[in-house]
Amino acid sequence: MFGVEVSQLFFYLLSFIIIVSAIYVVSLRNIFHCALFLVLCLFSVAGIYILLEAEFLAAVQVLIYVGAVSILMIFAIMLTSRLANKKIMQSNDNVTVAIFVCAGFLLTSLGSFGYTVWKVVDSPLPENNTLTIGKLLMTDYVLPFEVVSIVLLAAMIGAIVLARREKI
Amino acid sequence: MLQYLALAAILFAIGIFGVLTRRNAIGILMSLELMFNAVNINLVTFNKFIGPDNLVGQIFAIFVIVIAAAEAVVGLAIVLLLYRNWQGIDIGNINIMKW
Numbered sequence: 001m002f003g004v005e006v007s008q009l010f011f012y013l014l015s016f017i018i019i020v021s022a023i024y025v026v027s028l029r030n031i032f033h034c035a036l037f038l039v040l041c042l043f044s045v046a047g048i049y050i051l052l053e054a055e056f057l058a059a060v061q062v063l064i065y066v067g068a069v070s071i072l073m074i075f076a077i078m079l080t081s082r083l084a085n086k087k088i089m090q091s092n093d094n095v096t097v098a099i100f101v102c103a104g105f106l107l108t109s110l111g112s113f114g115y116t117v118w119k120v121v122d123s124p125l126p127e128n129n130t131l132t133i134g135k136l137l138m139t140d141y142v143l144p145f146e147v148v149s150i151v152l153l154a155a156m157i158g159a160i161v162l163a164r165r166e167k168i
Numbered sequence: 169m170l171q172y173l174a175l176a177a178i179l180f181a182i183g184i185f186g187v188l189t190r191r192n193a194i195g196i197l198m199s200l201e202l203m204f205n206a207v208n209i210n211l212v213t214f215n216k217f218i219g220p221d222n223l224v225g226q227i228f229a230i231f232v233i234v235i236a237a238a239e240a241v242v243g244l245a246i247v248l249l250l251y252r253n254w255q256g257i258d259i260g261n262i263n264i265m266k267w
Binding site: 011015018019022023025026031034035038041042045048049052053054056057060061064065068069072073075076077079080092094095097098099101102103105106109110113114118119120121123124125126129132133136137141144148151152154155156158159162163 | 219
């Protein structure tokens with residue numbers, strides 16, 4: 001789509017935005033600001049999908065994550081608004097342990113990337129992204145597609161049953 | 169390809185940090201979303217570089233997004249229920265399931 005240098009530049013820009021906003025998501029005191037930085041982070045992940053030539057997935061990411069899930073998060077923060085003020089401690093006392101766990105995970109995974117021999121195939125992706133995904137969803141993956149719709153129905157009913165006030 | 173995998177690993181590690189250190193249940197759910205996104209970046213990367221013949225990785229990424237949405241809905245309903253019954257969602261105080 002672009003030249004190699006331009007896409008490299010976009011990649012580094014997007015990963016910088018993703019990492020910085022993700023660090024803000026896990027470390028800011030004000031939980032509402034965390035939700036706003038989560039929106040920025042998810043939007044940049046959609047940019048990464050476009051760089052990886054997954055345009056349909058980028059659109060789905062913007063519609064579902066940026067449009068729906070983060071709005072849901074902001075609703076929940078508003079409904080539990082007494083906790084959103086800054087005086088409440090937002091992190092517990094095992095920060096040092098968590099830093100060690102994350103550093104261990106990161107070192108292990110980055111080291112194993114270097115030692116693994118990847119069988120990289122150099123052929124291009126299918127031409128029409130959305131068409132191919134739609135055909136696969138309606139032929140090979142029709143059973144998971146139907147099961148996932150039942151999962152969504154169950155989640156909807158479960159959320160209604162959990163959140164209503166009077167007993168059933 | 170390695171740069172995308174490294175980005176996903178860093179994002180996943182930040183998500184683990186958030187899950188381990190947050191007190192607020194909504195903060196934990198937001199960190200979980202970060203981890204789901206790291207997994208999705210991995211799936212799409214492997215689809216492009218390892219098996220580009222068809223789009224199986226992207227289809228699995230779509231399923232992950234759908235399940236993450238369902239998880240967020242049920243999780244936030246539970247959070248609202250906790251807030252109503254405990255007047256707070258500090259998960260350190262909610263130990264009714266602890267034996």
